[in-house]
Amino acid sequence: MLAPAHARRKGGARLHLLVLSDAPAGAKTLLPALEFLDHSLAVAPLGADSLSRAADCDLIVVDATGQLGAASQTCRAAAAAQLERPVLVVVADGGLAALKATWGFDDWLVPAASPAEVETRLRLVVERARGSRRTRGASIGELDVDTDTYVVRLRGRPLDLTFREFELLRHLVANPNRVFSRDQLLAEVWGYDYYGGTRTVDVHIRRLRAKLGAEHESLIGTVRGVGYKLDPHGPHHLRHGAEP
Numbered sequence: 001m002l003a004p005a006h007a008r009r010k011g012g013a014r015l016h017l018l019v020l021s022d023a024p025a026g027a028k029t030l031l032p033a034l035e036f037l038d039h040s041l042a043v044a045p046l047g048a049d050s051l052s053r054a055a056d057c058d059l060i061v062v063d064a065t066g067q068l069g070a071a072s073q074t075c076r077a078a079a080a081a082q083l084e085r086p087v088l089v090v091v092a093d094g095g096l097a098a099l100k101a102t103w104g105f106d107d108w109l110v111p112a113a114s115p116a117e118v119e120t121r122l123r124l125v126v127e128r129a130r131g132s133r134r135t136r137g138a139s140i141g142e143l144d145v146d147t148d149t150y151v152v153r154l155r156g157r158p159l160d161l162t163f164r165e166f167e168l169l170r171h172l173v174a175n176p177n178r179v180f181s182r183d184q185l186l187a188e189v190w191g192y193d194y195y196g197g198t199r200t201v202d203v204h205i206r207r208l209r210a211k212l213g214a215e216h217e218s219l220i221g222t223v224r225g226v227g228y229k230l231d232p233h234g235p236h237h238l239r240h241g242a243e244p
Contacts, residue, residue, distance in 0.1 A: 002060060002133065012056065013092065013126045014038055014040070015039045015040070015058040015059060015061075015122060015126060016039070016040045016041075016042070016056065016058050017039055017040070017041050017042070017058065017059050017061050017122075018044065018050075018053055018054055018059070018061065018085075019031075019042065019043045019044070019060050019063070020043075020044055020045065020046045020047070020051075020060065020061065021043060021045075021046055021061075021063035021199070022045055022063070022066070022067070023063060023065075023066075027041045027043050027061070028041075030061075030063050030065065030090055030111060031058050031061070031090055031109065031111055031113070031118060032111065032112075033113055033114060033115040033117075033118040033119075034118065035140050036115040037115055037118065037119055037122075037235075039122070042057065046062070046063055046067060046070050046071065046074060047073075047074060048073060048074055048077035048078075050074075050085060051074070051077060051078055051081060054078070055081050058085070059085060059087075059088060059092060059125065060078060060083070060085050060087045060088070061087075061088050061089075062074050062078075062087060062089050062090070063077055064089045064090060064091040064092075064108075064170070065090060065092045065094055065111060068091075068095055068098050071089065071103075072083065072100075072103050075087055075103040075104050075105045076102075076103060076104055076158045077091065077158075078104065079103075079104030079146070079149050079151040079158060080104075080151070080153055080156060080158045086106040086107070086116060086125045086126060086128065086129040086130070087104070087105040088105065088106060088107045088109060088121065088125055089103070089105045089107075090107075090108070090109050090110070091110065092110065092111060092185040093110060096110075099237060100162075100163070101150035101165065101166075102133060102150050102151065102162070104146075104149040104151040104158070105149075105156035105175040106125050106128070106129070106149075107125045112239050138170075138173045138174055139221075140173055140176060140219065140230065140232050141232060142154060142156075143173070143174045143212075143216065143219065145169060147170060149159075150163070150166055152169060152214060154212065159211050159212075160211070161208075164189070165191070165207060165208055166203060167189050168185065168201075168204050168205070171188060171189050171193075172220065172228070172229070172230035176229075176230045177228060177229060177230070177231065177232070178227050178228045178230075179227055179228070179229045180228055180229065181197060181226055181227040182198035182201045182202070182227050182228075184227065185201045185227065185228070186198060186200070186201060186216055201228075205220060205228055208220060208243075218231070219231060219232070220244075
């Protein structure tokens with residue numbers, strides 16, 4: 001019978017991994033290097049329902065070598081559930097371009113990684129997650145922005161944001177009620193070396209409001225002739241006659 005996760009960590013480097021995969025041949029086919037490492041494994045189908053088995057594991061391994069959509073949803077579900085377990089994604093070379101920080105995973109590996117690399121990645125990702133987790137990001141009402149996992153939750157539900165949408169929202173949430181001009185947002189979110197026009201800001205604000213939904217879009221207020229601000233109270237009048 002497996003010892004509790006915290007006892008195993010204290011006694012040595014042996015870890016218990018929960019591998020979420022639909023691969024017919026099991027976890028060691030997904031990540032062959034595991035055959036040479038002294039870690040215990042439990043395998044469950046790829047999907048959010050299998051996260052219920054995460055309580056006794058040190059690390060969740062998500063198979064993204066095939067079903068990228070299912071892998072993304074599983075990672076987001078783990079982040080939303082705040083399981084206090086790090087998530088490592090195994091992805092094939094051809095799928096690397098599809099990885100997004102907004103999935104909410106902690107690290108990634110390719111299936112062909114050597115035993116030494118796998119061992120090092122496993123150890124480091126677990127070490128980073130040990131102990132009491134600090135409060136991360138910021139919250140405005142029902143909106144939570146987690147700067148460690150790049151996940152934004154609205155009423156506990158993760159929002160599907162691009163990296164730039166996340167950075168823009170994070171910047172506004174970190175400075176509630178402060179008004180930013182479009183030029184300021186371009187400089188502070190996109191960087192001084194960005195050569196696009198200020199309409200880029202308007203487009204991203206419009207997309208953010210759409211993803212927040214009709215009930216919460218007024219969190220991002222427009223100040224006429226100036227720019228935008230994050231209004232914690234989201235006054236109704238900001239949604240009428242405002243600039244994009």
